[in-house]
Amino acid sequence: MDAGHGEATVLGPGDDAAIVAAPDGRSIISIDTQVQDQDFRLLWPNGYATTGADVGWKAAAQNLSDINAMGGTAVSLVVSLTLPPAVAVSWVEDFADGLVQAIKELGATRCSVAGGDLGRGREISVTVAVLGTLDGGTPVLRSGTRPGDVVALAGTVGRAAAGLALLESGPQVADLSPEQLDLIGNQSRPLPPLAAGPLAREAGATAMMDISDGLVRDGARLAAASAAVVDLDPESLWQLAGPLRPASDLLQVDPMAWVLGGGEDHGLLATFPADIQLPPGFTAIGSVQAVGARLPEGHNSTGVTIAGQPADSVGWDHFAH
Structure with a gap:
């Protein structure tokens, strides 16, 4: 997986933890999880086979969207991937490609993958945590609307x-x-x-x-x-x-x-x-x-x-x- 290093990632994969800069002095953070047969199926009733790239893309998209909803810009994310032993290595590589592809094609040009973790479980589970910045601006909350808007x-x-x-x-x-x-x-x-x-x-x-x-x-x-x-x-x-x-x-x-x-x-x-x-x-x-x-x-x-x-x-x- 070649995610590159975004401007906020001071230290990426390879050590026990990543180091991410927060030039704004604040970080927006969100986390979301997809679980096999709860959020996606590997094989759907109509015959569509979910690829690793599909799961990687969706994992990135739903987390990037949460940062977007605050008026922010995503700068870094980390991934936790739980897999049954039978999952092929090629599926995992495909997942990584889909994750990076989504970051690039959705326009999250300042974001990169800073690290992650692999674990063993009974079904595929993907958790992504993403950090964002407001670039000095004020976050847009759910609570600010007024009659007449x-x-x-x-x-x-x-x-x-x-x-x-x-x-x-x-x-x-x-x-x-x-x-x-x-x-x-x-x-x-x-x-x-x-x-x-x-x-x-x-x-x-x-x-x-x-x-x-x-x-x-x-x-x-x-x-x-x-x-x-x-x-x-x-x-x-x-x-x-x-x-x-x-x-x-x-x-x-x-x-x-x-x-x-x-x-x-x-x-x-x-x-x-x-x-x-x-x-x-x-x-x-x-x-x-x-x-x-x-x-x-x-x-x-x-x-x-x-x-x-x-x-x-x-x-x-x-x-x-």
Whole structure:
């Protein structure tokens, strides 16, 4: 694995620990884990075989996205990889290639792999911890939005969920169209918009978060943190549903369920003052309302609404059966 040394990595792999500089005086840190048969399958019901590169790419993408969601830039990451004895060395090499490929192709040009650890277990488990910098700026939290702000999206929603549905219940992978295979690609190799986070911070975003568990579930988290209501525009949502038609028509599924509840695209949900121009890559999809301002009688808690009506999708729950 040739990850190179980013500007923050003073000492990389080879010693007992890495040394990473923090020129800003602060470091953003996040950690995430993927477990075989919980977060990915080596062989899916439709015949798609997950490669080591797929797992490496996704491990990098979901962690880089968390730094992005704070308005930061990733500078270094470390990897812990637990493997059953039967896993081939070539799979591990492929994993390393996918990890580095994601860092480069997603645009995390200041990030490098500073080290890691290998262990033995009953299934494949990948944990990545990533460090980031704010370059002297102020972090964008979930709790800063205000009534009247514009709700905006960077990246995509619903596509990874559509890809997951094709993997789990669709026709054999050899029979899928290029558009359907692209949706599987969104599930196996998500594309977080890594340039968007720092741009949003610089533009004056009031709140922001990574959409990993679905637009409604994560939108409700942002709303609760700010004691507000996120009201989504139906027309904007239907535009997001359009690219999902190749899967929804095939599987006879309402694509709006994926738009509202599908996770793992790792887009950004952000809010901005209404009087500023949205930064490149962001599209307005709603507005922020005061608690009780748009909710029907009896629904006065924080949460997500669609044209003033409570949204009925709850999104992905990691601990549900």
